[in-house]
Amino acid sequence: MKKIKFIFVFLISILLIPSALADSLSYSAAIHYRNWQFELKNIILTEAASAPKSEVGEYTAKIISFKNDVLFETKFNINLVKFYGLPVSKETAILPPEELAETTIDLLLPYYPNAKTLQILKNDAVLLEADLSNFATCNENNVCDKLETIETCPKDCTCGNRVCDGNENYVSCSTDCASGEKDDYCDRVFDNKCDPDCSEKEDFDCGKEKTGSPIAISIYIISGIIVAAIIFFVYKKSVKKKTVKKK
Numbered sequence: 001m002k003k004i005k006f007i008f009v010f011l012i013s014i015l016l017i018p019s020a021l022a023d024s025l026s027y028s029a030a031i032h033y034r035n036w037q038f039e040l041k042n043i044i045l046t047e048a049a050s051a052p053k054s055e056v057g058e059y060t061a062k063i064i065s066f067k068n069d070v071l072f073e074t075k076f077n078i079n080l081v082k083f084y085g086l087p088v089s090k091e092t093a094i095l096p097p098e099e100l101a102e103t104t105i106d107l108l109l110p111y112y113p114n115a116k117t118l119q120i121l122k123n124d125a126v127l128l129e130a131d132l133s134n135f136a137t138c139n140e141n142n143v144c145d146k147l148e149t150i151e152t153c154p155k156d157c158t159c160g161n162r163v164c165d166g167n168e169n170y171v172s173c174s175t176d177c178a179s180g181e182k183d184d185y186c187d188r189v190f191d192n193k194c195d196p197d198c199s200e201k202e203d204f205d206c207g208k209e210k211t212g213s214p215i216a217i218s219i220y221i222i223s224g225i226i227v228a229a230i231i232f233f234v235y236k237k238s239v240k241k242k243t244v245k246k247k
């Protein structure tokens with residue numbers, strides 16, 4: 001029973017592996033090495049899972065974003081020992097391992113839509129810098145450029161995210177910024193709604209609202225009280241005069 005269970009789990013995991021790999025995109029960088037010098041031969045995008053991140057190795061590969069953030073970092077070694085295919089002959093088996101003068105390595109690194117450069121370093125000294133911007137779909141310049149979309153570059157393409165962002169207004173992105181909203185743009189629409197970006201002259205709705213403001217109401221009340229007090233004072237004075245005359 002245990003055996004059947006194991007076979008079942010094994011088969012399921014085999015079936016799941018290709019779908020997991022299909023989702024992953026990697027840079028495949030062919031780099032030539034000779035005398036402590038690296039030269040980029042070729043770099044392509046490939047639909048394959050990248051090599052796992054390593055903390056051990058003489059060299060470091062870094063993927064840097066347009067904003068100079070380190071998106072990914074891994075260490076690796078250069079293997080210059082000549083590999084003999086099996087079977088090893090008696091003659092080659094007794095020889096000391098032969099070391100190659102040069103080699104070409106293939107780094108399989110994870111893809112980032114906002115990656116700008118690939119760096120190869122040794123002890124913080126940059127030995128190689130490769131441009132990755134041709135593969136980028138988001139250059140993080142706060143401008144929604146021609147080939148960028150809200151899906152590929154939500155950092156730059158903010159129109160359509162249902163938030164009236166700082167760089168948007170009723171004219172540039174009416175889907176996110178409603179008329180009469182605070183968006184540093186006075187849209188002069190007379191709809192009984194005062195746009196906070198407009199002055200009283202620009203939007204008559206602001207003037208109307210001002211007449212109904214709490215300050216205006218309190219001014220009306222105070223003026224009313226003063227007028228009533230004057231009328232009362234005048235009336236009382238005239239009544240007093242009349243009673244004096246009667247006497």
Ligand SMILES: [Ca+2]
Pocket residue numbers: 138139140141142143144145148153156
């Ligand atoms: Ca952009």
Ligand SMILES: [Ca+2]
Pocket residue numbers: 158159160161162163164165168173176
């Ligand atoms: Ca927005």
Ligand SMILES: [Ca+2]
Pocket residue numbers: 170179180181182183184185186187195196197
């Ligand atoms: Ca506005």
